[in-house]
Amino acid sequence: MLLLAEHTLVWAPERLPALDKLIRGAIEQQRTLGPEAQDTLMRLRLVRAEYDPAERTELQRLARRHQLPGRLAAWVNAREARRCVWESIADTALDHWRDAVEDAIHAGLAEDAADWLYAIRAVNTLFGPWADLDDEHRLAQALRGTGTGRLLVRAREPRDCALSAKGNAKPIEAVLSGRRWLVDATVAGDLGGELEALDFLGDLYAANQEPRLAVRLYGRAGRKEKLQALAAVMGDHPLPSTPIGDAPWWVLHADAALAQAQADLIDDDVARELMGAVTSLAERGRAGELTESPTRALTHQATKTACSLAGRGTPEQALKLLDLLAADVPREPHHFHHSDQGHAQACVAIAKAHPSAAKQALTRLFDLAEAGVQEALQLLIGDELIGLIRTLEGEAPQASESGLSDEAIAELRNRIGDLDDRGLYLADVARALFEPAHPKAVLRAEQARDRILQRPAPTPGIAQIGSALVPDSYQVARAHGLNDDDRKACLEQLLAIASDGREVVLTRQQALTAAGNLVVGRPQPDRRYAFKAVTSLVVGDEPASYLGEVLTDSPHPLSAFRVNIGSASLRGPALKFAAAASYSSDEYAWVRDQATELLGSRDEHDVHEAAAALCRLPNDIAGIVDPGLLATHDHFGVRQASAVLCMRFPARHYKTALNLARDPDFRVRRALVEAAANAAVEGPEIDAIRQILRGDPRHSIRSRAGVRRTTSDRAGAPGQTPA
Structure with missing residues (x-):
């Protein structure tokens, strides 16, 4: 029962209340066995304290009044500290770990005391302050020279077994030892060991064809960069993401980063929900309502994720995001904001996706350019903006498509001259593009x-x-x-x-x-x-x-x-x-x-x-x-050329185009859908290609093909593994 309870605590803590009857029964049984069962009894009670406030309060009372042996009081404090950290109550966690270290030293648990000092260091790293993070390190190293006592005695440490098995290319043994390592670190209240074990297991699962398990572990460890790298490796197969909700800041930070990395793979209905969640998170962070790192990493990442989804939500959500970011426009010369790149790109995405908000979005883009934001200035000469506000000579402005009136287009184009007069970066190129005859x-x-x-x-x-x-x-x-x-x-x-x-x-x-x-x-x-x-x-x-x-x-x-x-x-x-x-x-x-x-x-x-x-x-x-020969080339650019040539002669190269519509590289499929959209002649072959691309897993491709997809449409989509 103990093994089941502790395993559930690590892998599915939300299911612990369902085991309450069994856990209470095991506790009553252990109480009848005498002092020799006190460690097992305490472990069961600590598991129950994770979800039962009454049990938690009772254990804290016993430890505070010294009615428990010192080693058990240290254990109670360490576990309470771990629980507080995962609920983002950092100050309380530090107090409990300090109490645990003191009790552990008196009880001869030098190794556990050192681990808890490193847990204090980990909390300071996560929440601050960053004054001197090496104090606990020096104390821990000194403690480890005084003894080897531990709460959980093993013939060989699971951490050592796991690292050795990985180094010897034995993934099965490494996973088994790594899982034991994670359970032991959790049971002992060792936050540093727990985060290290999560990262270790995530690496193992990612390297051994278990990306879904790796995502879960990387998320709990807060490994944003590894999640983004894994998403890039997975290509068109979306990784499972956790809803943005109640979790420590580093978990939310990793989840938001994964959502940004997979923004093009998220279904349209999910994107709207996620857009609302991350925008709300960014609002709370900017209002100072979040407990996070001193660098406000969660607030910055939530803002970036919201910007990456700006064209996927509703017009109301888009305008809400623009309102949220309005404070980022004014600035001193030569200053920047973390949101600058995403902010500028979001303006263009909103203008393309929501014609009713196009004027506000492009006005904001020019405001950013006037503030000297380099990303906004670069977008002024991009094809997307040119298509929105430039008209060919002799043609009327296409206000019905862009959502911009003739007056709005003229106003925006006049602002390019103002940017050039101020000598801003690339504004001279933009003026040459829009006003080639200007003196x-x-x-x-x-x-x-x-x-x-x-x-x-x-x-x-x-x-x-x-x-x-x-x-x-x-x-x-x-x-x-x-x-x-x-x-x-x-x-x-x-x-x-x-x-x-x-x-x-x-x-x-x-x-x-x-x-x-x-x-x-x-x-x-x-x-x-x-x-x-x-x-x-x-x-x-x-x-x-x-x-x-x-x-x-x-x-x-x-x-x-x-x-x-x-x-x-x-x-x-x-x-x-x-x-x-x-x-x-x-x-x-x-x-x-x-x-x-x-x-x-x-x-x-x-x-x-x-x-x-x-x-x-x-x-x-x-x-x-022959596009068919080009379509077999390893380089994606050659297959893109094959897609372009197929759409010039769609009837002749229809089978090749069908294969390219399912190419594993989304850049090839994107080139195909662009070529189909710009095809000189229409026909049943091009219609068939568009129909296939409307089921593409990537929003950028299926939207160009003329469709939006919801979660219910996912199963069986091209390039997608059905659930």
């Missing part, structure tokens, strides 16, 4: 032109990493005030930089990207010149870049200087540029052949660029490429 945009483009044309030659012995070639080329390409000769001269200069072996590889790659901004829309002679200029780079005939073996991902194995700035190859970026510069069928065919060959490269960057080049080919050239 400031033209002046800035002229300055960018001069920087490109007057760029000094490389200095021998000096490696300059990083340049402004890409944003400068964008300014030159967008501004209306520059003539074609200026753009042509900049294009030629960028191609010269890309071919210069004296430059570091990063600069040459950036020069190719910058040249791609300028070559689009150029006359045929200019494009032909540009195409011929990079053919040698595509086939790999050009000399290596300066410090190519030192600054890239393949340094010499004996080199002590290792700086990784990415791939050392120029073939992929050059091929992508060649695809943009191609004009004739022969040129496109050459790009196709080179891209097909480059797909076999060991350089993942080259493979990805080759796949992107295939997507830029016209239909008559791309039609020769």
